[in-house]
Amino acid sequence: MGPVRIPRLWFSHKLSSPSLPLPLPLYQATYFSTSFAERPIKPHSTPFLPSLLRTRNMATAAPLAPIEEAKRLAAYTAVDKHVFPEHQVIGIGSGSTVPYVVERIMQQGREANKNRIFVPTGFQSKELIISAGLRLGDLDQYPKLDVTIDGADEVDSGLNCIKGGGACQLREKVLAEAAETWVVVADYRKNSSILGTNYAPGIPIEVVPFAYAAVLKKLHALGSTKATLRLAKMKAGPVVSDNSNFVIDATFPPEQMKDPSKLLRQIKLLTGVVEVGLFCQMAKAAYFGNQDGSVTIKWEDGKVESIAASQ
Template identity: 35%
Template structure:
């Protein structure tokens, strides 16, 4: 296991300290959340009784293979806790998410939870969001027009940068579990995430964006000096 993976696993292990039998859990997507599901499965096999609601087909397949009981938001529209990773964590716990391509389902699941815990290695904590390109999920109709709308919206919020259509490693266009495309916006600096989120949400064809505002209630960061827990004020 690499040093980065070890830190992610430490953060995931700390998050499990907040899980109790009987909980309905939102299960995140990505490399850090994968460690969470691995560790959760061990607890389930030891007798922990929970139901997980996965945020992606990849997480669903992993959890099923490990014997974690699963449900849907239609069955459990209110979750006790959602645990997920993040690509960047700002000072007020505003997040950039979507590097794994599951931002729409992740935001729906997080919004259905009473509490969201974010797990990450310490390098994800930043003073200003935006170094990590902001994922923007869009429909596959009129992408050129949607791009123009996103550019106008970003400028109105004080941002500008290159939009790149996400592709898979094999060169084919990346398609989300919901059948949408992702444009990654290299803004460099997002000084007003709330304004940008509002502008992007008004662009026809934008399904969702990767700015998670007022959703994370606790962030667990693992670094060389140990594990740090930050609660939202």
């Protein structure tokens, strides 16, 4: 396994202040042409080393598949716009887009990451942090985070999100709330006007195992007639979350999905529900990588920004 090499610090002088205008498309900034630092960061050996960090030699990496490229664009742009040298406690979310967040953070260099603490939203992101050789912390020690960047299953025009496709919604919400700034990164398929349009499985709902059947019944009565217990793929029985709970996926008709805050309150009140994968008006911004290489940014004030692809 080759070492992960980090580029020299083009980061520090360009992005030292959030108020500075950003250099043009940073998400594609000299990624392949940057010269590399002499001293490689050696990832820790772990059987869970995420392939993105394990295999990516920046100089020789093969082009990414279009969806992966879109995820990377979103992640890189979000890091460039929200992770600054003064940010020392950083929340790392879950999913397949987040490894690109870590990759970009590593590109900020050894010096920038020397004293930073990274708090994970679950098993996967914990392994990601360890594999990258970054410093792992937890919420007990660091209950206040500077910024958390996470993926999403779908984001509507009011920046409400469905999350929990990876069953991490409880810890993800705790870290989103604990952060001064919570930012979402995704590819273009997650960008919609009304939740439930693109993400078909429904709202992920974490429940205590003892209560799952009772909660299912109540969800059916609430309008989710097809709510079902999420079953594991390579194990007989239910998916078990990092908190030893079960997950129910509950679709609702569009009329109910149009008001996710109301639905969130209704579901959260059902006894046995631990957390609901509806994140309502929590994000500062959502970044979507597009097929044409551009990035769409939806901001909390309703503004939509577009960053054109660089040539």
